[in-house]
Amino acid sequence: MRLRVITLLSVLFFLLLLQPVGAHADSTAPSPSPSAEPSPSAPLERPDGPYITVRLVDAAVDEPVVGVTLSVTAEDGTEVGSAETDAEGRIIVPIPALGSYTVALDEATLPEGIELNTNAEIVITARLNGANGGLFPIGVQEVVSVPFSDRLVTSLLSGIKFGLLVALAALGLSLIFGTTGLTNFAHGELITFGALATYVANRGLGLPVVLAGLLAVVVSAAFGWAQDRGLWRPLRRRGTGLIAMMIVSIGLSLLLRNLYQYTIGSSRKSLSQYVSQARNDYGFIKLADKEIAIMLVALVAIIVVCVVLMKTRLGKSMRAVSDNPALSASSGMQVDRVISSVWILGTALTGLSGVLLAVNSQINFLMGFKLLLLVFAGVTLGGLGTIWGALFGSMVIGIMVEVGPLFGVPSSIKEVGALVVLIIVLLVRPQGILGRRERVG
Amino acid sequence: MDAEREDTTTAGTAGTGTPSAFAARPDLSGVPAEPGVAKPDAIIVGDSITRQFGGLKAVDVDHIEIQRGVITALIGPNGAGKTTLFNLLTGFDVPATGAWSFNGSSLARVAPYKVARLGMVRTFQLTKVLAKLTVIENMRLGATGQRGEKFWLAAFPFLWRQQEHENTERADDLLTRFKLDEKREDFAGSLSGGQRKLLEMARALMVDPELIMLDEPMAGVNPALKQSLLGHVKSLRDEGRTVLFVEHDMDMVRDISDWVIVMAQGKIVAEGTPEAVMTNPAVIDAYLGAHHDTDLTEIDEKEIEAEAMAEIQSEIESDQKDHR
Amino acid sequence: MNATQTPVAATAPVTAKKTSRHATTSIVLGVLGLTLTVGITSPFAFLQANKALAEIDAAPGHYEGRMLAQVGRVLGVVGTVYLVVWLVLGFTVGIGGVDMVEVFRTALNQAFGPNAIVYALAAIGLNIHFGYTGLLNFGQAGFMAVGAYGLAVSVVTWGLPFWLGVVVALLAPVLLAILLGLPTLRLRADYLAIATIATAEILRLVFGAVETKDVFGGSNGLNGYVGPFQDANIFRAWDVFTTGALAFEEVDLGIVSFSKRDLWSMLVGWIVVALACLVVWALMRSPWGRVLRSIREDEEAVRSLGKNVFAYKMQSLILGGIFGGMAGLFLALKQASVVPSDYSTNMTFLAFTALLIGGAARVAGPVIGAMILWFLISGLGSFFGQATSGADPLLPSWVMDNTQASLVRFIITGLGLMLLMIFRPQGIFGDRREIAIDGR
Numbered sequence A: 001m002r003l004r005v006i007t008l009l010s011v012l013f014f015l016l017l018l019q020p021v022g023a024h025a026d027s028t029a030p031s032p033s034p035s036a037e038p039s040p041s042a043p044l045e046r047p048d049g050p051y052i053t054v055r056l057v058d059a060a061v062d063e064p065v066v067g068v069t070l071s072v073t074a075e076d077g078t079e080v081g082s083a084e085t086d087a088e089g090r091i092i093v094p095i096p097a098l099g100s101y102t103v104a105l106d107e108a109t110l111p112e113g114i115e116l117n118t119n120a121e122i123v124i125t126a127r128l129n130g131a132n133g134g135l136f137p138i139g140v141q142e143v144v145s146v147p148f149s150d151r152l153v154t155s156l157l158s159g160i161k162f163g164l165l166v167a168l169a170a171l172g173l174s175l176i177f178g179t180t181g182l183t184n185f186a187h188g189e190l191i192t193f194g195a196l197a198t199y200v201a202n203r204g205l206g207l208p209v210v211l212a213g214l215l216a217v218v219v220s221a222a223f224g225w226a227q228d229r230g231l232w233r234p235l236r237r238r239g240t241g242l243i244a245m246m247i248v249s250i251g252l253s254l255l256l257r258n259l260y261q262y263t264i265g266s267s268r269k270s271l272s273q274y275v276s277q278a279r280n281d282y283g284f285i286k287l288a289d290k291e292i293a294i295m296l297v298a299l300v301a302i303i304v305v306c307v308v309l310m311k312t313r314l315g316k317s318m319r320a321v322s323d324n325p326a327l328s329a330s331s332g333m334q335v336d337r338v339i340s341s342v343w344i345l346g347t348a349l350t351g352l353s354g355v356l357l358a359v360n361s362q363i364n365f366l367m368g369f370k371l372l373l374l375v376f377a378g379v380t381l382g383g384l385g386t387i388w389g390a391l392f393g394s395m396v397i398g399i400m401v402e403v404g405p406l407f408g409v410p411s412s413i414k415e416v417g418a419l420v421v422l423i424i425v426l427l428v429r430p431q432g433i434l435g436r437r438e439r440v441g
Numbered sequence B: 001m002d003a004e005r006e007d008t009t010t011a012g013t014a015g016t017g018t019p020s021a022f023a024a025r026p027d028l029s030g031v032p033a034e035p036g037v038a039k040p041d042a043i044i045v046g047d048s049i050t051r052q053f054g055g056l057k058a059v060d061v062d063h064i065e066i067q068r069g070v071i072t073a074l075i076g077p078n079g080a081g082k083t084t085l086f087n088l089l090t091g092f093d094v095p096a097t098g099a100w101s102f103n104g105s106s107l108a109r110v111a112p113y114k115v116a117r118l119g120m121v122r123t124f125q126l127t128k129v130l131a132k133l134t135v136i137e138n139m140r141l142g143a144t145g146q147r148g149e150k151f152w153l154a155a156f157p158f159l160w161r162q163q164e165h166e167n168t169e170r171a172d173d174l175l176t177r178f179k180l181d182e183k184r185e186d187f188a189g190s191l192s193g194g195q196r197k198l199l200e201m202a203r204a205l206m207v208d209p210e211l212i213m214l215d216e217p218m219a220g221v222n223p224a225l226k227q228s229l230l231g232h233v234k235s236l237r238d239e240g241r242t243v244l245f246v247e248h249d250m251d252m253v254r255d256i257s258d259w260v261i262v263m264a265q266g267k268i269v270a271e272g273t274p275e276a277v278m279t280n281p282a283v284i285d286a287y288l289g290a291h292h293d294t295d296l297t298e299i300d301e302k303e304i305e306a307e308a309m310a311e312i313q314s315e316i317e318s319d320q321k322d323h324r
Numbered sequence C: 001m002n003a004t005q006t007p008v009a010a011t012a013p014v015t016a017k018k019t020s021r022h023a024t025t026s027i028v029l030g031v032l033g034l035t036l037t038v039g040i041t042s043p044f045a046f047l048q049a050n051k052a053l054a055e056i057d058a059a060p061g062h063y064e065g066r067m068l069a070q071v072g073r074v075l076g077v078v079g080t081v082y083l084v085v086w087l088v089l090g091f092t093v094g095i096g097g098v099d100m101v102e103v104f105r106t107a108l109n110q111a112f113g114p115n116a117i118v119y120a121l122a123a124i125g126l127n128i129h130f131g132y133t134g135l136l137n138f139g140q141a142g143f144m145a146v147g148a149y150g151l152a153v154s155v156v157t158w159g160l161p162f163w164l165g166v167v168v169a170l171l172a173p174v175l176l177a178i179l180l181g182l183p184t185l186r187l188r189a190d191y192l193a194i195a196t197i198a199t200a201e202i203l204r205l206v207f208g209a210v211e212t213k214d215v216f217g218g219s220n221g222l223n224g225y226v227g228p229f230q231d232a233n234i235f236r237a238w239d240v241f242t243t244g245a246l247a248f249e250e251v252d253l254g255i256v257s258f259s260k261r262d263l264w265s266m267l268v269g270w271i272v273v274a275l276a277c278l279v280v281w282a283l284m285r286s287p288w289g290r291v292l293r294s295i296r297e298d299e300e301a302v303r304s305l306g307k308n309v310f311a312y313k314m315q316s317l318i319l320g321g322i323f324g325g326m327a328g329l330f331l332a333l334k335q336a337s338v339v340p341s342d343y344s345t346n347m348t349f350l351a352f353t354a355l356l357i358g359g360a361a362r363v364a365g366p367v368i369g370a371m372i373l374w375f376l377i378s379g380l381g382s383f384f385g386q387a388t389s390g391a392d393p394l395l396p397s398w399v400m401d402n403t404q405a406s407l408v409r410f411i412i413t414g415l416g417l418m419l420l421m422i423f424r425p426q427g428i429f430g431d432r433r434e435i436a437i438d439g440r
């Protein structure tokens, strides 16, 4: 079959096969690219105004550490810039005004075999109108060789944490998919919404992070309810098909994502509290307090939702509606109300996942969209529409992403491992791990 | 039990069917009426076919044979596993265990499209018309061995136009037979439920199958048309085709079938000529009910209605409570 | 208590009285005229509304939707006035520093320029997948990426001759289609969507990874392979022939102007697009195309009639994938560089938008859709860009600054895609007869 296609194309494309005659210089004319990812970079020549400079030194051998990404964040949480350390282990980031800035080190970019022995973040107060900071050694220590088991435990832990965050969002997606059949491509934007709402409540209204997070979950739920009322329910009434609705959600995703960027810009922001926390050593494992809190909150939320779904009437009617909406309606159930509750619950969970992500790291208009594929992968891996499948699949995905680099997945693209697993699983079990085959005829 | 069965068999052989059909009918009178009995000239032979859904054994057939050149009816209560058996036989579903053959060649793990090409075509209980194609295009799709369906020939109409023309003629004949000729240029999606059943049957005939398997072909078809359809089904047999159909309408079963297989809870519980089966106490218990000749009494209806109403009411109430 | 209305119940198409299609169309065009298309669709809304009213009055028992039609007519009139005012003001004095001629020029330029060709080709591929076969391929960017990288890697990294690079670029999508199709074509539509989107992302990540920098050039991508393509530039050759020197000045064609480099890309590109349309047209009117369309409707039914559905889906995936690969190849040629971030999921979604604007399952749909998409995107971009720049911008900077202005077009694209899918899922040029049975 392949060969034949080629023959066709060689007929089609004789035009492109014009003989090459030498080469000449090309002037590149980049097209307006629709993807608007931020690409933070900073020049290494010293700027005129105030700037922050940091030098990263390996304390053990007193040598600079090269190629590590550091980012500088202002007091209000806006990212001022970030840069990779040069051959001297130095970065220079210009700052808009004097004041106090946080410099954060991206631990993932540290070279092999080197581990941070202090905090990943330091605070620098800029007083001079020129260089601020000077030689500032963030303590870096060469680790002779971390035993594989230790690295595995560390990766497993961050995998579990990540998996739980994905699971929250996946649960939301799965609930909505299960009851309405909607494959929601705007789901990632619901995650971002939770994080953004936290940021606004925290930085804008000045609430403490915990309260801001709670408020964000409530606002997310309201957003979900409003979305269902204002958009999806009318569409269901009109009898819009599932694929059409899926495409509507793609439009919504594009709309929301660009609206987010419109309002907050493309830089990364951080919350006012819990930004930098040192990891406590619990003997076998090392965890920061906020990491423990994040995992606990996620776990409790998941358990509560599962209990609600298994035990209460609401859960039962949700499952009934997802099985057969027409039948549920004709047996007197208020399908629209059930679906409304599902949207509220689903978006609250998804929002919570955004809140926890914001606490865990930083806030950016793309964060949800970047996570979306992994959420989808988790849900699909378990089998579309099954709650347990979504949980299970998300944990697998989370752990795969974090543990993969230990087994040879390049760490700069560690998501690839999880996605490859997804495709392999679908090859073996097309209905997902816990899914059921559909009835024919 | 044995004596009874023999009784009914002998009673059943006398005076069934129309005379014309009778003439073409191969003789099944000698075949004993017991589940899984061997037929003189079987087109399908299946052994220990099972299919489970979770804990439910939807199909659990020890032995089944379908006689060539006759009309066999497959009956049984809802959820007996008839559709599932259809799916298994035609390759749309894969059984847990079992072997079966069509015309002597094994069909285990053979893809559905290959099964159809071998001459065994089925229709679906929930009709599957191609909504955004016109009726005539639905029909044309059914024809087999089309040259124009090959990728490399498709772009050159002169290679397939003649064949397409012949197929269209055949399709028009069938459409007239099934009273769909007026709908020829309409989208199939605009047809009514009954018309869809007709279209699906006609389309299956375009494949020119040796064995045609109809899953509830008459559900939703009006009585007058039903009569003429019965005639068509019989004429299929007279053309030498084998028909296997699922039906809940006992009059129809009695009228046209030469042989009846009864399923309940996945198993074949009885077989025989229509008369034999309908007087079989096991069948009456499992499927037909004691009053299968009479209408349901008024009282029954009211009782059922009242029960249903009460149930709905309680659902609504508790549902409202939930949301307060 | 209308809560008991089910989503399923709404699909029954045949009712005694139906809403006049012209009425619906007019209201959609009217709304679009006042929002997205800055009045361009409004005159048509007016015409459609008049048709609807005539139709309804002719057979009052048959149709409803008088109200709709009347609203559509009013919207149409308002929009038309708005359009006229816009145009007159815009072309004569400009509006608050916005040069409308410039906006129109930019829009037209892009509607016929190389970008529209890239999206037209990608959308033609998607049309074969989604429009005709019903395959939800959300990984078209992946096909484009292997096409583009096929050329760049063979020429730059492996040092193969240019023509061999083109061959590789056309083979790579075939290979990808087979690899992708084997596991996923048996899956349900929504699984397929996720598997394809995942594959495209994997490809993009791998192409841009630090670890594969030696082959794919990392996040900066590859360039320096396009020489032979521009050497064959007939406009340039003409230049050399007549004046004896190379000149890369703009060629002015009245309102629009293109560089000679772009003109050459466009000449080749539009010929390829035309040929692609011809192929699609020839294939889709054949019995082969009928099988594809049947698979879109119900693949089990097709299976039950003895067709090897898997093989047809694979053929469709390969054919559409090749067009996707051509889109990538063309992008690589016209842009003279291959950058991984170009091949993001966003690109697939925009190609889908182009397809849906023009109408799926129409031969010319994707082409017209791509042109309209680029007309709107660049027109809006130019308008808001001008409106937010200069000493005294039309829009004060607290409303919108220049960076934000570049986002407005995507916000509007998202909104437009939603409205399109809701009110006119068959696209602007879709078949009216099919709406009635659009149960999906």
Ligand SMILES: Nc1ncnc2c1ncn2[C@@H]1O[C@H](COP(=O)(O)OP(=O)(O)OP(=O)(O)O)[C@@H](O)[C@H]1O
Pocket: A437, A438, A439, A440, B053, B056, B058, B076, B077, B078, B079, B080, B081, B082, B083, B084, B085, B125
């Ligand atoms: N895909 C499936 N998953 C789970 N259970 C199934 C599936 N398909 C069928 N079943 C179950 O198998 C049993 C047999 O179903 P089947 O459709 O074969 O019944 P039937 O005899 O055709 O009934 P009817 O006369 O109502 O059409 C039923 O209990 C049904 O619920």
Ligand SMILES: [Mg+2]
Pocket: B082, B083, B084, B125
């Ligand atoms: Mg059945």
